[in-house]
Amino acid sequence: LVGSDFLARHGMRDLADDPTVLVLGAQRIVLSHGDLLCTGDISYQQFRQQVRGADWQQAFLARPLAERQAIARQMREHSEARHAATAPADYAPADAALARQWLLQAHASTLIHGHTHQPADHALGQDAEGRALTQVVLSDWHIDAGTRRAQVLRLRADGTRMRQPPDGPQ
Helix, strand or coil: CCCHHHHHHCCCCCCCCCCEEEEECCEEEEEECCHHHCCCCHHHHHHHHHHCCHHHHHHHHCCCHHHHHHHHHHHHHHHHHHHHCCCHHHCCCCCHHHHHHHHHHHCCCEEEECCCCCCEEEEEEECCCCCEEEEEECCCCECCCCCCECCEEEECCCCCEEEECCCCCC
16 A cells, blocks of 8 residues: 555665565575465455455545554454464465475575564475575564564675564664
8 A cells, every 4th residue: 555656755665566576696586475375374365355456445545544544453453363363383384386486487596575474494495406495484573562573684695694683672
């Protein structure tokens, strides 16, 4: 729902294409929100398709701000309740075959995403040239109250990466 004017004013890049490829030095890196990889979570995929539709977005943005905020709160509460009722081991896993396919199609060796609430690095085999394929999953961001967790991944042109909390107060 963030528009191109907002992105331009704040020096941000539109990552509407998901997944998208980032070129850093000689590296090609696939970036994704990660939700498209959760192919087994049918109800979430249906929700995603609905809220990403132009008709739904237009109708949502036509509502008064207070109503949109109330809807967003309700959606967040529903999401948090769903996560609280589900053990992390029971979350729909990211589809490793799809992740590997994205990497091969993009001629990239690293996929970075979040959404799955299971931060880890996963080996996805090798490409035809023998390069290791890696799926890097970042943590969810929960910084409002209670247990605080958040990660950023700092990438360097030499290929090194470092997970750490975001800058600023924790």
